[in-house]
Amino acid sequence: MSALATAIYRGQERMPAPDPADRGLAYGDGLFETMRVSGAVVPWWDAHLARLANGARRLGIPAPDADWLAGEAAALLAAAPAEAVLKLVLTRGAGGRGYSPPEVTVPTVVLSVHPLPAPFDGPLTLRWCEVRLALQPRLAGLKHLNRLEQVLARAEWNDPAIHEGLMLDAAGRVTCATAANVFALVGGRWLTPALQEAGVAGIARGWVLANAPGAQEAELRPADIESAEALFLCNAVRGILPVGRLGQRAWAPHPALDELRRRLRRDVPAF
């Protein structure tokens, strides 16, 4: 994903480039957010910042000042296309003796603007990934920078007709796609994995849980997915994308899914 513009900070000081000793590069010691930009603003900014602050607290990284960050993001977006993607990386900065955190942490922030991916309205074709997500409650739900499992999973296929892959955790539970959350309509209810031990708690997922009547977390096995009445993936860049096919199983458009997408579009016109 080539950047249209990038701004790098040590604390609040602008830097020309990342420090080669940055702990983000050394250990994946940080977090990120990938945000949809529409009309030169980020419609879900508050939700992204709340997740970032929660992740920073769990990792013990000082979160950047929210007003400062909003100002820097606005300045970067003012010179960018109105429809775009904004990525934010927050790391524990440089320093420390080995894994030991530095005595005084000056976090690194990288803001970068990227072109919006080509429009795609679905339906998606999915596969099952072979790589399983390890169970790590201390990191589950966070959008942290330790993403080798997703990299290995996404490298399992290069057929452009396959859009995404669903991942199981080590206990065989459906967890998420490599870069999206998953919802299955089961008995008329939208269900999504609970992510207590693996996976990323996405912002679009949070919107669905808060806005789809009866939506809730549940344990889902592959058979639950394959027998679901409807299936969709969601993330903060593309919103809600219906799944049309997974292996031998095909789904026709479903009125409950169409209704949910209309509701999302009313709330966030970008989607």
Place this chain on the structure above:
Amino acid sequence: MSALATAIYRGQERMPAPDPADRGLAYGDGLFETMRVSGAVVPWWDAHLARLANGARRLGIPAPDADWLAGEAAALLAAAPAEAVLKLVLTRGAGGRGYSPPEVTVPTVVLSVHPLPAPFDGPLTLRWCEVRLALQPRLAGLKHLNRLEQVLARAEWNDPAIHEGLMLDAAGRVTCATAANVFALVGGRWLTPALQEAGVAGIARGWVLANAPGAQEAELRPADIESAEALFLCNAVRGILPVGRLGQRAWAPHPALDELRRRLRRDVPAF
């Protein structure tokens, strides 16, 4: 760990700084080696390079040409203290769409020289860490850049009287210290965890397995460690360090451990 000298490469081309879109920073998508320098050379160079090549193969990252890398390392070390630490980071480079690897991978290499830590001959005082290592056979044994578990574990204490922490995996098996491998003398044999599902297969560990008579991999529980006749940690920077205390348990110097350290010093005088 502040660097005395740093050299950054995109492929074999020298770069002034890391690319902010480097996949090492974005996803921890890479590997590293931490090497003892003695007499301006790396005594275990071949073993480090072999591990790097194996890790690169498992992650699907092209390994740098060994002769080129040796030349660049030698040039950097020629201007550095004769006794030092050389760190090598290899990443999948910049690019790709999200987690998807780039169509053509031009790896990043970062070489950096660091001061040798202050001399310390042990004995070590250890603790048990609360963070457990997730089970991930696809990444186990590799010295990859996804090290948040070690960062969280090392952040559990800041008492300078505690030198290191032992980590269990999610199944309750002793796996390693945060930045070292562990050997326990049990029934007259040096035993070390097998690392099929978690942990880093260290270079010093490899030397011990190859050189200590009867040393072998075994499943070790905390009780096995606490009842061991002797205990040591090892890594490629410090060699073999005896453990003197773990919680309430204390160990006196053990002749088998003294003999093993003498053997290591004969083989690699730096230790």
